[in-house]
Amino acid sequence: MVEEEKKRIMILACALIRDKACIACQRCLMGMERKNGEFERYKDDPAMIAGIIECGGCPGASVVVRMAQLKTWMAPFGEGIDVVHIGTCLMNNCPYKESIIEKVKAKAGVPVVEGAHHFLPADIFAKK
Numbered sequence: 126m127v128e129e130e131k132k133r134i135m136i137l138a139c140a141l142i143r144d145k146a147c148i149a150c151q152r153c154l155m156g157m158e159r160k161n162g163e164f165e166r167y168k169d170d171p172a173m174i175a176g177i178i179e180c181g182g183c184p185g186a187s188v189v190v191r192m193a194q195l196k197t198w199m200a201p202f203g204e205g206i207d208v209v210h211i212g213t214c215l216m217n218n219c220p221y222k223e224s225i226i227e228k229v230k231a232k233a234g235v236p237v238v239e240g241a242h243h244f245l246p247a248d249i250f251a252k253k
């Protein structure tokens with residue numbers, strides 16, 4: 126399969142969590158590779174994570190500008206975004222998520238999926 130046939134996915138992450146509590150966005154990258162959680166929809170519909178941007182910090186006022194910046198950044202290579210995913214970090218923790226998701230849906234111009242990977246520890250101290 127040539128790369129050009131894959132859907133390009135952008136993930137919107139929480140600025141407070143990305144690379145602090147969720148190191149290197151490894152869960153999303155692995156989630157796409159293993160088609161976990163909201164990435165399961167790409168089992169028969171090839172897709173790749175093309176970019177992960179963070180919200181810019183509370184209260185997420187620069188989300189739309191950052192999406193526009195990503196578009197500009199990708200344009201010289203003929204690349205673009207086909208689907209936006211709202212990151213698990215943002216979905217599960219952000220007190221501003223309603224307004225952020227509203228803005229993203231109003232401005233993305235492509236489908237917006239609420240969620241990403243589902244790798245969440247449920248039993249940290251459980252005896253194995």
Ligand code: SF4
Pocket residue numbers: 138139140141142180181182183184185215218219220221222
């Ligand atoms: S606005 Fe939400 S997603 Fe962005 S840093 Fe604050 S809590 Fe995280």
